[in-house]
Amino acid sequence: MPLLLPAPIFGIAVGLLDLDKIIIKRNFFGIRCTICGGNLVVYPKMSFAGRLAKIASLGKLQPECYECEACKKRYTLF
Numbered sequence: 523m524p525l526l527l528p529a530p531i532f533g534i535a536v537g538l539l540d541l542d543k544i545i546i547k548r549n550f551f552g553i554r555c556t557i558c559g560g561n562l563v564v565y566p567k568m569s570f571a572g573r574l575a576k577i578a579s580l581g582k583l584q585p586e587c588y589e590c591e592a593c594k595k596r597y598t599l600f
Contacts, residue, residue: 553599559592561590562590562591571585586599
């Protein structure tokens with residue numbers, strides 16, 4: 523006759539996750555802010571210098587704009 527063990531009872535704890543409040547930013551690893559040492563995050567708008575460089579190089583250069591998370595200083599990388 524098989525021995526029947528009581529099934530383990532686990533309390534189920536479900537955390538609520540608000541997906542509207544999660545903000546995902548792409549960090550640029552390897553280069554830090556020269557002023558404060560913070561992380562650089564992709565900035566959605568192109569700076570004037572970036573646009574001018576792209577036009578002058580006839581589209582061969584693809585400058586990207588980044589912003590420091592801490593001090594909000596903007597950088598343009600060519």
